[in-house]
Amino acid sequence: MKIVKPSLLKKGDTIGIIAPASPPELKKIHYAKTFYEKKGLKVKLAPSVGKRNGYLGGSDQERIADLEFMFKDQTIKGIFCACGGYGTPRIVDQIDYQLIKENPKIFWGYSDITCLHTAIFQRTGLITFHGPMLSSDLAVDELDAVTINGLNQVFAKTEIMINQSTQPLHTLMQGTANGPIVGGNLTLLTSLLGTPYEIDTNGSLLFIEEIEEEPYRIDRMLNQLRLAGKLDQAAGFVIGHFNQCEPKTPAKSLTLEQVIQRYLVIEGKPSVSGFQIGHCLPVKSIPLGARATLDADCKRLMIESGVKE
Incomplete structure (x- = not known):
């Protein structure tokens, strides 16, 4: 499959705001x-x-x-x-993907947008692009430098390098792996298994948060990915932020670290945890589908620019 990079944004351009999942707060958007x-x-x-339709931002239609209007x-x-x-x-099975293919442009979001x-x-x-959104993340008095730097990647063609300069990273399994970086929210990734839209991890760096x-x-979710062959097919693992994922009763639970070790380290592939990507602030933004290199020995993730001139 040919990889397509959207054109970068320039002064004077117009961007569109959509709510394809839950209803946002308009005050925060403005x-x-x-x-x-x-x-x-x-x-x-x-x-x-x-608009609101229960927990949805309007009807499916x-x-x-x-x-589709924004892509067209x-x-x-x-x-x-x-x-x-x-x-x-x-709505994933009702979208006109040919329309999107014929009109490639920057598409930005995360969490439920993983789908x-x-x-x-x-x-x-x-x-x-996997990054913070207007209503849920950016409606703050002052954004930090890390978050701003990630948001700026759609304005210039620059390689992304994430290391320990802004957050501690942890090597779970040493080595180096290359491939397109794919993934996102673990719940959404597992919800697509067994459908025509399930993630293809073959030769890729699998990112989860x-x-x-x-x-x-x-x-349960990592085991489902394992049984579906998605962990075996991946070239390496990029473990992002797991926000409020501690057990309610620690004495009766495995730790999050033990669970991740059980499923990812056993694969014997380069794995690094602690990336500040996901439901967090400050937060780093990444281009999904772009070629990347994970150097677990040096605790470094390098991703090529996701935009073109």
């Missing part, structure tokens, strides 16, 4: 979008942003229409998800 406006961008909200609109140069929550698995990252990359070859799941649940 507060957070000033980051992009200060970069010289124009911000356009999709027609259904702000409305959310699909918003996503030639004035829109980048598409940014307002928040995660839940909803993308409901779309995986499907879009595997159906179109388009590199997408999670929030508010106890170790026994992490155990």
Whole structure:
């Protein structure tokens, strides 16, 4: 499959905001979008942003229409998800991927958006971006330098290098591995198994992150990936942030570290944990689908730029 890099954003470009999962807080979107406006961008909200259908940001048809509208609109140069929550698995099989393939552009989000990252990359070859979103992350008085640096990667063609300069990393298994970096939220990755949209980890660096799941649940999901052959097929493992994933009753539970050791170290492939990628602030952003090198000996992850001039 041919890998496609979207064009970088330039001053004067317009970006679109969509809510393909849960309903975002409009007040937070209007507060957070000033980051992009200060970069010289124009911000356009999709027609259904702000709607609510229970725990969804509008009906399935409305959310699909918003996503496809933004890819089709030639004035829109980048598409940014307002928040995660839940909803993308409901629409993944109804999206026009040929439309996306014919109109490649920056697509940004994380958490529940993992479903779309995986499907879009595997159906179109388009590199997408795993990073913080307007309503759920960026509506703060002042963003830290680490987070800003990650957000800036769509404005310039630069290689990404993540090492121990901003957070402690831990080598679980030594060695070096190369390949496209794929993955995202563990819950969403396992929810796609057994479907036409399940993740392809063959020869790839598998990245995982999670929030508010106890170790026994992490155990269940990693075991499901193991039984599906996804861990065996991967070239290496990039373990991101596991936010609030401690056991409620430690005396009656394995630790998160023990669970990760059980499933990833046993594979004997380069593995590093502690990456500040996921449900956290400060947070690093990465281009999913881009070629990457994981040097577990030096505790370093290098990823080529996800955009083109």
